[in-house]
């Protein structure tokens with residue numbers, strides 16, 4: 001199939017090299033196997049109800065390959081239950097995505113796990129909210145059904161149920177542990193609690209407004225998602241973001257990475273019983289947020305990136321202030337790193353906790369920060385750099401141990417690398433416009449935006465409707481790939497280490513639940 | 515150990531006494547004093563994320579950094595609603611969290627207060643109401659105060675807690 005398959009590929013608008021092809025059911029699966037053999041990753045799956053246009057449902061898969069992104073599309077006649085072959089055998093992370101697609105669209109993969117993933121009983125089983133004939137403003141009373149967790153049986157095995165409301169200021173989700181004594185035999189996650197219907201909500205918005213929702217898919221990745229959204233819209237309207245605006249976007253993205261890494265390093269110290277770490281790192285994070293406020297005009301940059309550019313320029317006083325701040329931050333983080341590295345108690349908790357081996361990481365399709373800590377070298381900024389990263393040449397940061405300590409080290413190294421990138425960006429700030437007009441996209445255009453956020457690659461697939469409307473917008477957070485990793489990393493560890501191991505991944509609930 | 519101690523000494527005490535950006539509003543120190551006087555150093559808060567984007571969580575977590583130092587003033591985030599005086603609720607209430615939110619409120623002993631945080635908690639924000647979202651927290655449980663902002667600053671959250679407790 002190789003030659004024929006490749007020649008059928010057409011270019012798709014994106015900020016990365018991206019191709020697109022349409023296939024039948026057999027090829028749908030074959031192409032997945034082929035990409036898998038070539039070392040490709042499944043980035044995301046999404047479906048679309050096009051019955052109003054041509055009577056069909058469609059399913060799309062996006063793969064990350066060495067040469068860029070491949071989007072494969074498969075059409076389904078709308079019979080009683082439109083169905084497509086599951087990709088979960090080849091890419092295990094596809095399973096939850098397929099369950100979610102079923103909950104929203106009523107198209108099924110031929111896979112036996114039909115438990116609701118996003119639907120917890122908040123709407124009837126016969127209602128599929130992403131179908132075009134469903135009015136998104138309809139409300140239903142909750143009719144929650146018990147969720148059949150997989151049971152582990154044996155001498156002395158018991159279950160611990162945690163959540164959805166957790167102790168601490170974190171997002172909601174449910175964890176079901178099967179344990180013997182303190183040791184975890186199995187963990188099963190149940191997510192979907194923060195499902196807010198964002199895909200349907202996008203369809204009620206204009207292409208211009210969509211960025212506000214994109215920034216709020218996962219607040220800690222606001223810059224990454226709003227950039228991915230802007231990139232997708234710019235790709236389908238053939239708008240070129242001015243160089244100065246691209247620099248400012250990258251500066252904002254690196255600040256977002258810094259803030260999250262600082263916050264995580266503090267929390268990880270705290271979860272390992274070293275409150276001093278939390279105090280120090282939370283102070284550094286607060287300092288950075290205040291610098292954001294005085295330079296970008298906000299602590300969190302939710303509405304900074306807009307299609308065509310950015311909302312505001314740096315004030316003239318910003319560059320020296322930022323450089324001073326980077327200097328102090330670098331010095332502080334270096335000395336904290338020495339303290340963390342030499343603290344026997346901390347290292348005892350970090351090392352060999354929550355190990356995700358490279359083999360397992362590859363098999364499960366780990367991406368982003370958690371993947372890099374298990375020796376999976378994937379970083380869009382390095383592999384497929386879009387402007388201005390092509391000039392900056394970021395370093396790929398990896399570790400091989402795959403334990404909590406490795407995820408800590410990746411964060412430390414990425415902080416120093418981000419600071420280097422920020423300095424390069426500031427040294428190279430050519431004057432110029434920060435915004436150009438982004439026209440309305442012609443109806444029926446599909447484009448992809450992909451940005452390496454602090455957690456991993458975030459994706460927006462945007463299809464335009466008539467008169468500046470959004471026909472379909474699919475957002476994908478790397479947490480989809482990485483949540484299942486946690487179920488493996490915890491095996492054989494003790495329950496009291498779960499908060500630490502969970503924090504070392506720090507995955508998004510909201511970004512995943514949608 | 516020497517490193518740790520020397521860093522502690524060099525960092526010093528950072529808890530702030532500066533006025534908030536809006537001159538008319540009280541200072542962080544003033545807010546903390548008020549709270550201490552009313553509560554005698556013991557306000558217990560339970561946070562519930564009812565479907566937020568996690569942005570509001572970041573600013574609530576900031577309340578415990580050394581600049582705002584909430585715990586240092588006797589305001590504690592507690593692990594169980596049964597130990598709480600006040601629920602701090604973020605997010606539009608997703609239908610999948612509706613039941614859990616109501617149950618959490620039921621578990622809080624009387625008298626209890628509810629503060630809804632962020633544009634989402636106050637009015638549904640960018641998500642609004644839909645098949646998956648009930649919108650504002652007040653659509654699901656009684657709310658005493660709301661804090662707008664997306665996300666609201668830590669000082670704004672602190673002020674709302676104070677005004678809920680004072681009943682003003």
Ligand code: SF4
Nearest residue numbers: 567569632633634664
């Ligand atoms: S108010 Fe803003 S920051 Fe808070 S949950 Fe809503 S969208 Fe997120």
